[in-house]
Structure formats: C-alpha cells, structure tokens
Amino acid sequence: MDFFTVIVFALLIFYYGIYLILPCIFDCDLLLKFKEIFGKPVSSLKGKVVWITGASSGIGEQLAYVLAKAGCKLILSARRVPELEQVKKRCLQENKYLTDDDVAVYPLDMINVDSHKEAFLYVIDKFGKLDVLVNNAGRSQRAQWREIEIEVDREMFELNVLSIVCLSRLAVQYFLQTGTGHIVINSSVAGFVPLAMSATYCATKYALHGYFESLKQEHSNIDVTIVCPGPVQTNFLAKCFTEKFGAQYGIDTKIDEKKISAKRCATLMGVAIANKLDYVWIAKPNLLRLLYILYCFPNVLKWLRKQVDPKYLMRLREGNIAGQN
Structure with a gap:
C-alpha cells in the first residue's frame, strides 16, 4: 500500500468517523449545528415577512414565537381562530417592538x-410583500398498510x-416577479426513511421531497429549505389519520425526554431559515446516529429490516407511547 493510498484511506476513516461520532x-x-454556532443568527431575519401555515399549535406555534422574538412580521394561518389569536397575543409579548399590525391572523383551511x-x-395587500412561506400544516398517521382505505390516502x-x-x-410565481424568496417545508425523517404503521404519511413526505427538490433544480434564485424532524414532543397523535376515513387516532402523546421539544425544533428551524439551508435533520442523538449510519451505509437499512425487532424501531420513534400501538 503506497503513501497516497494510506492518506486517502485515513481521510475516509476521518470523514466517516465525524459523521458517526x-x-x-x-x-x-x-x-x-455549525450554522447555529457560527452562522447567521435568527435575529438576522428582522423585518422579514413570514407566513406560517399550521401556526395554531405544535412546531408552527413555537416557530411563530421564535420569529416574533427575532423581529419578523408574521401571518399566522390555521383553521382554529381562537388558538391563532392566542398565538398572536404571545408573539406580541415575545417582542415589545412588534405592533398589533405586525402580526396578522388569517384563518385558512389548506385543503x-x-x-x-x-x-x-391578502398577505401582499397587508404587508406589501412576502419573504418567506413556511409550509407547516399537515397530519400524521397510524394505520396498518393493508387496512388503509383509499379515501384516507386521497x-x-x-x-x-x-x-x-x-x-x-x-x-413561486410571486417570488419570480420580485427576484427572490424563500419556501420552507416542514417534512419529516419519514420523507427518506420509511416507517411502519404510517404508509400514507411516509408517501406524502416522499412526494414533498420530489416536488421541492425539482423546484430547486428549476429556479436557483428561490431558496428552498426542507426540514426533516424526527419525533417531536407535540400532541400530534390525537388527530392522526388512521386506516378508516374520517377517524382520528385519538391518543394523547405522553411526555418523553427522547423527543425533541417543539420549542427546540422551532429554534433550529429558525437557524435553518436564517442561513437558507437546503436540507436539515432535527432529532435526538439516538435517532440522529441511526440516520447518519443509513446515510453513510445505505445497505444497512436492508439489514435492519431483517435483524432488528420492529418494536425497537417503534420505541425509537414513539418513546413511551410505543407499547400502545
């Protein structure tokens, strides 16, 4: 083995070692993480007009607080108006320099x-512009693949x-006229690692990646950030889709330290938006380590399916709730 080969081999070990350690x-x-420490702070978004869908609870709600504190002007959309009004009230508390006109509530049923x-x-008329659209609306699913009704998929x-x-x-049409703009997609690790009991949910997230990765290729002047959180501590299970059309899972999500808090997830999303990152993962170390193993060694996923107890993967995903599925 010559000197050059040794150097290349050592660099490869160092490279993969970083991604695994x-x-x-x-x-x-x-x-x-690098951008959180050395990149642009979330406060650099001050004055930007940001529209957040799904802003009445969970990650969308917490992101509203993060961006309000940074001095952004906000449009908060969801179906539940009373909850949106409460989010607006707290946004104004987070930043005393924001006025009532700086945070708008606009009820919207995305479907x-x-x-x-x-x-x-309305948004353009209200603020005169839009800088960032955050697509946060969506629902998860718990269902057996073979039992899912096609109406649920639809x-x-x-x-x-x-x-x-x-x-x-x-x-996008508006951003092409103004010359710049930023679209943020709140996706999931399920958008690139398939999960049991959530076939349709995984498929929707895969579809989002296909749509917006293609957008990146067509319009380089429009920034697209795809955020992929792992398990986040929100009450998402209560309104999860099941295999039956019109039904909801209806189980409250227990507090679990193995999940990222919605506040921490939103903070990291703010960093990703400020630094215009293309693609980010947010997850606790146990899952993050597994994601990087799958990233560095794709064939490991095939081995996992055969060797690892599916219940372990569900515990990794759900934490305390896993035993109820």
Missing part, C-alpha cells in the same frame, strides 16, 4: 385550494402534499 452528542445534522389565491392577495395527499404545492406555486 458527532451525531452521538448533537440534536441536528452537522451543518445545521380548500380555491381559497389560496385570496389568502395570498385526503392525506390533499392535505400533506397538494395543498402545500398549490400555495407554494402561488408563492
């Missing part, structure tokens, strides 16, 4: 795509994919 202590991918243009025109694609694509196309 550092995720043991971080709660996000390495580039996002009603015919209402998107009117909503978009409704989930309408909410998790088509409504997002429709609203984003309006934003």
